[in-house]
Amino acid sequence: MAHWLLKTEPEAFGIDALARAPRRTATWDGVRNYQARNFLRDEVRRGEQAFLYHSSCALPGIAGIVTVTRAAFPDPSAFDRKNQHFDAGSEPAAPRWYAINVQLARRCARIITLEELRAHADGKLRGLALLQRGNRLSVQPVSDAHWQFIVALE
């Protein structure tokens, strides 16, 4: 099974909000980047796990692990005129954007910081998408080797 990394801004929806959600489950919606959309739509499978990464905050890093409980389905927020992610170009008959459902598997004992991950950028974490220069993807693949190494950092 593949592994993933999902970015979120904790002020918008972070691990605390997920922990409080019913069944600790939420719809991962609002992705409006085609490359990230393609990962969601074509590759992310039910039962796979992902790191939940906090960005644009005081301590950027991996905050926890989530399990995908529902594979891709048309992103409802794209159809909702009142939603900030509304996209008139996406229609139910031909959806442009996709969402998944995720459930919090567990919090990390501590935030595994971007700084710490970066310390291994030329070693065990060489090639990790998160560490690529200019990377902005909100859905990223994580290799098995990288996954195991990062889990062990905790």
Place this chain on the structure above:
DNA sequence: GCCAACGTTGGC
């Protein structure tokens, strides 16, 4: 199809 302008992301 090119590419400049613009908007967004996200670390610092």
Place this chain on the structure above:
DNA sequence: GCCAACGTTGGC
């Protein structure tokens, strides 16, 4: 708030 990097838009 700054700014580098990237994606998207739109004129041509």
